Amino acid sequence: GESVGLHLPTLSVQEGDNSIINCAYSNSASDYFIWYKQESGKGPQFIIDIRSNMDKRQGQRVTVLLNKTVKHLSLQIAATQPGDSAVYFCAEANTDKLIFGTGTRLQVFP
Amino acid sequence: KAGVTQTPRYLIKTRGQQVTLSCSPISGHRSVSWYQQTPGQGLQFLFEYFSETQRNKGNFPGRFSGRQFSNSRSEMNVSTLELGDSALYLCASSLDPIAGTRETQYFGPGTRLLVL
Numbered sequence: 001g002e003s004v005g006l007h008l009p010t011l012s013v014q015e016g017d018n019s020i021i022n023c024a025y026s027n028s029a030s031d032y033f034i035w036y037k038q039e040s041g042k043g044p045q046f047i048i049d050i051r052s053n054m055d056k057r058q059g060q061r062v063t064v065l066l067n068k069t070v071k072h073l074s075l076q077i078a079a080t081q082p083g084d085s086a087v088y089f090c091a092e093a094n095t096d097k098l099i100f101g102t103g104t105r106l107q108v109f110p
Numbered sequence: 111k112a113g114v115t116q117t118p119r120y121l122i123k124t125r126g127q128q129v130t131l132s133c134s135p136i137s138g139h140r141s142v143s144w145y146q147q148t149p150g151q152g153l154q155f156l157f158e159y160f161s162e163t164q165r166n167k168g169n170f171p172g173r174f175s176g177r178q179f180s181n182s183r184s185e186m187n188v189s190t191l192e193l194g195d196s197a198l199y200l201c202a203s204s205l206d207p208i209a210g211t212r213e214t215q216y217f218g219p220g221t222r223l224l225v226l
Contacts, residue, residue, distance in 0.1 A: 042220075044153075046214055046216060097168070098202075100152060100153035
């Protein structure tokens with residue numbers, strides 16, 4: 001799907017550079033956080049998650065950082081590739097439902 | 111293992127009609143959640159089903175309803191469609207082996223509904 005549209009913040013990076021996408025969450029009681037990637041015409045795809053008892057978690061080319069003091073979450077993508085172009089959402093869980101951020105559009109140019 | 115599947119993928123309806131969307135979760139997943147995605151409001155939680163019971167509900171009018179079957183498949187229904195119901199409807203499933211734990215939700219491709 002085209003997901004969140006006209007007013008999405010956009011991050012433009014050059015292929016090969018590192019990307020950092022930031023997210024502020026709303027509830028200090030949230031204890032689980034997920035980053036999703038959504039490409040046009042598709043549903044959100046799980047990238048990486050982190051629980052509130054951690055402040056950093058690494059995956060393949062991705063790292064999530066959690067700062068509970070300021071309720072901030074970030075996603076770092078190393079060596080960004082054209083295939084990373086998509087909308088990225090953070091989500092927080094504080095009950096049994098996920099609350100999604102508005103999303104950030106990542107554009108990768110050669 | 112097959113992912114979450116949703117049918118139909120695209121749907122066109124007119125105002126006042128009703129619609130039923132279907133979701134088949136990943137095999138073994140028992141929790142199914144539904145979301146509405148629009149350009150203006152982003153991803154919004156509709157409801158969640160577990161063991162054929164609605165466990166959580168978002169802030170949507172009663173025209174939006176759902177159900178879950180014994181095989182964990184789920185349907186959602188929207189009655190008396192309005193133009194503003196045009197959206198991408200996403201279904202997500204998770205394992206949820208223990209109530210209250212946090213499990214990753216995996217999304218299907220969505221059903222794009224257009225109301226004319």
